[in-house]
Amino acid sequence: MSRPGVFDGETTDGGMQGVVVGIVTDNEDPKDLGRVKLQFPWRDADDESYWARLAVPMAGDEYGTYFLPEVDDEVLVAFENGDIHKPYVVGALWNGTQRPPHTNGGQNQDREVRSRSGHRLAFDDSEEGTITIETSAGHEIHIDDSNDRIVVRDDSDKNAIRLDGSKDRISIEAANEIDLSAKTIRLDADKDVTVDAGTSVDVSSRNAIDLSATGQLDLGSNGVMRLNATGPLSIKGAIIRLN
Structure with missing residues (x-):
């Protein structure tokens, strides 16, 4: 039997039948169990529920789906064994003021x-x-x-x-710079590697630089080319032509 002036699903002994709509009033669970407090529209505005657990797609020991409702969100609430002292949230609801983030235009894509x-x-x-x-x-x-x-x-x-x-x-x-940093960086190509710069290319090493080719190796310049060494400079070949 329902009491006059209260929700039809609430019985005289404090039991609850079916599911009801609630408004989230608090989501700061003192025990960090992911629970929320609720206000039921048929009760006084300052009458909060007991802490309500959330029904989520997956839950376990420090893993699962974590989407905590915000304060003022509208949710759908059920009660464990019909006990009003043991509410749990089974889902969230959009309404006239809290609308979906997307519309489907009838296509639902x-x-x-x-x-x-x-x-x-x-x-x-x-x-x-x-x-x-x-x-x-x-x-x-x-x-x-x-x-x-x-x-x-x-x-x-x-x-x-x-x-x-x-x-x-x-x-x-990148609009400005691309930086690559690693202990070893290797570039491998089955065919060609092209390095093209609008102004200059700077290649330096604290130890040695090795340029080699199994075929022909060409070093050319449309301007001045300089070979400088603070130590000995060795040029060796089967035939050396200087022109």
């Missing part, structure tokens, strides 16, 4: 997870077939199946790493 500050993980299930991870500032990882491409770029779109499967090409672009 898009899936998205968006955080409060605007970070998002988006899936495009159309023929284009893309996955996008983007920060609120615009830094992005974009995986594009239709164009066989993966792009990592910053918010300016001037600095990027592009993996193009259709052309078997990887490109690294």
